[in-house]
Amino acid sequence: MAETTERRAAEAPTSKSARTRERILDAAAHVLSRKGYAGTRLADVAAHAQLQAPTIYYHFASRDELIEEVMWVGAARVHAHVVAELEALPAETSPLDRILTAVEAHLRYELLISDYTTASIRNANQVPEGLRAKAAAEEAAYARLWRDLFTAAMDAGQLRSDLDITVTRMLLLGAMNWAAEWWNPRHRTLDDLVRATQDMVRYGMAPATA
Amino acid sequence: MAETTERRAAEAPTSKSARTRERILDAAAHVLSRKGYAGTRLADVAAHAQLQAPTIYYHFASRDELIEEVMWVGAARVHAHVVAELEALPAETSPLDRILTAVEAHLRYELLISDYTTASIRNANQVPEGLRAKAAAEEAAYARLWRDLFTAAMDAGQLRSDLDITVTRMLLLGAMNWAAEWWNPRHRTLDDLVRATQDMVRYGMAPATA
């Protein structure tokens, strides 16, 4: 987490214009993640960013361009975060442990840090094709990362040999993405959620003897 | 205006009015599942139902009432389908096998049979509060069904004793719900998806020996 703060500090916008632009993007991510593509009103975004709607046009060419950037940034930031966490691991870390680390990184970023991620996740299928190009490319790269993690674990014999790693990978990502719809920090700590997800990966639900 | 208080919606439509009403509902479910709440245009719904937009008002009082019914029907129908499949099981079926049956029933209904289910799933968090009451009540009842399935399996010793059944249940439902976002019958059969999901429940990903 200190790492994230550091990275954010490094990317901290300097000029006033850049800071306002970032505030608008943040507000758009917030609204987009809750109201969906068609339901995102520039007036709402402006209110969250504490300015008037027309001001947005000084920083973005159009509503669609603003949304396109939110979607793209959302996908790019989880990806970068997970990559960073994986690279921080000791070189000898086993493939299965790398998957468990990726699980934790994905959940933490999605649920704690970023409205962008939930915005891009929830609207992946609602946004018009034209706006999806950059985001889709990022998502494809992120999917490759996960595919490689699973392939490595399978090659190392750390996964059931009859496991359908393509389907299972999507099921796992789905379980994590959906957590944004129901997880409530008042009912369960994020630590508990992370642990339950990792246990699910390792052990399933049934006792080992079954 | 046709009687709006009518309850038996899923049965075979008799009158011409009832059939048209059903066609509009089907079209609304289709559009809603793809465009989201705010993106659902009555003109699109009308086009899918092969009629003009104002005709919808002969069968529904407003756009919101139409959408409310789609959301409610969506939740109610999966629930009813899963219940029916469970009741068809022999009385001596083990709690774990009942969970696996529910998994299969949920996936098949969601992915094969019903646009309503995906519509209600995808829009649960986007629809305004006022429209969510009936759907939310249905979803709560459905959640209780799953909770009872898990509790029974835990009591029977068919789940790991340290399993967090609340979180795990939501992870499982999330994995299944998310499948609507990515599952493509051209890449994987539904049978394969069902099997992979059930295996995930039973065995997790790692080999039993690990």
Next chain:
DNA sequence: CATGGAATCTAACTAGAATTCGAAATCATG
């Protein structure tokens, strides 16, 4: 075949929201 209710249509109204434009306010700098 006539008739009246049921069902659907076309045309018009209206509200909301993206966008544009020119004025006003703010800010950096000499």
Next chain:
DNA sequence: CATGATTTCGAATTCTAGTTAGATTCCATG
């Protein structure tokens, strides 16, 4: 403090889409 550039705003424009009203077509029945 003055001035020009940067940034923000209020007002006006335009387009979209829900809704209403009234006319028209469909259809069962005597």
